Amino acid sequence: MIRAANSEDAEQAVRVIRRSIEELCVSDHQRDESVLSMWLSNKTAENFRRWLKSPDQRLLVAEHDGAICSVGGATRSGEITLNYILPDARFRGVSTAMVMALEQILLNRGNSLVRLTSTQTAQRFYHSMGYQDAGPPVFWGRMPGYPMEKIIE
Ligand SMILES: CC(C)(COP(=O)(O)OP(=O)(O)OC[C@H]1O[C@@H](n2cnc3c(N)ncnc32)[C@H](O)[C@@H]1OP(=O)(O)O)[C@@H](O)C(=O)NCCC(=O)NCCS
Incomplete structure (x- = not known):
């Protein structure tokens, strides 16, 4: 079940995001502590609640057996910001x-x-969902992100 996130989800949602980054995105951060800590630094329950209040952003969670198993977010301007x-x-x-x-x-x-900036980990997934590369990698510290876009109708 996918539903709108609320403030009571914050702790659990952030745990999902953090585990996803730490355990699944190894090809991106390569277990480099400085990259990982920069990536994780804003993934806090407090920030999640702040994002929820932003009129610019919609946050969703997917639940399975009563527990959050995925967190997604998109901005009003058409950017997918979270998909963990x-x-x-x-x-x-x-x-x-x-x-x-x-x-x-x-x-x-x-x-x-x-539009979105993909991890290396998720590139194949987004290609299979119809996203196309939209320019050269952008660097966040030492870590590359891959701009992608898709026309929807
Ligand atoms: C890659 C990832 C996004 C896929 O999400 P998922 O819920 O596991 O995948 P789904 O079951 O919805 O989709 C399966 C698709 O993933 C892709 N996929 C399958 N195996 C894969 C692998 N080993 N590595 C990467 N992608 C793979 C394929 O495109 C597959 O589609 P197909 O079965 O039609 O070939 C997820 O597993 C992941 O690693 N997330 C880490 C966080 C992240 O990088 N998020 C993106 C932030 S921009």
């Missing part, structure tokens, strides 16, 4: 459903172009 899965829930279609739900929200708001 609990490692135990990987490759069961959850992120596909999450991205489709975010695309639907953006479509309903009148966006026709979805």
Whole structure:
């Protein structure tokens, strides 16, 4: 089940995001402590609650057996900002459903172009969802991110 996130989700949602980064995105951070700590630094329950209050951002969670297994987010301007899965829930279609739900929200708001910066880990996933590369990698410290976009209708 995918639903709008609320402030009571903050602790659990942040745990999902942090585990997803730490355990699944190893090819991105390569277990480099400085990269990892920079990446994780804003992934706090306090920030999650702040993001929830922002009129610019919509946050969703996917639940399985009453527990959050995925967290997604998109901005009003059409950028997917969060798409993280609990490692135990990987490759069961959850992120596909999450991205489709975010695309639907953006479509309903009148966006026709979805943009995101992919991890290396998720590049193949986004390509299979119809996203195309949109320029050279952008660097966040030493870590590359891959701009991608997709026209939705
Ligand atoms: C890659 C990832 C996003 C896929 O999400 P998921 O919920 O596990 O995947 P789904 O079951 O919805 O989709 C499966 C698709 O993932 C891709 N995939 C399958 N195996 C993969 C692998 N070993 N590595 C990367 N992608 C793979 C394929 O495109 C597959 O589609 P297919 O079965 O049609 O070929 C997720 O597993 C992951 O690693 N997330 C880490 C966090 C992250 O990088 N998020 C993106 C931030 S921009």
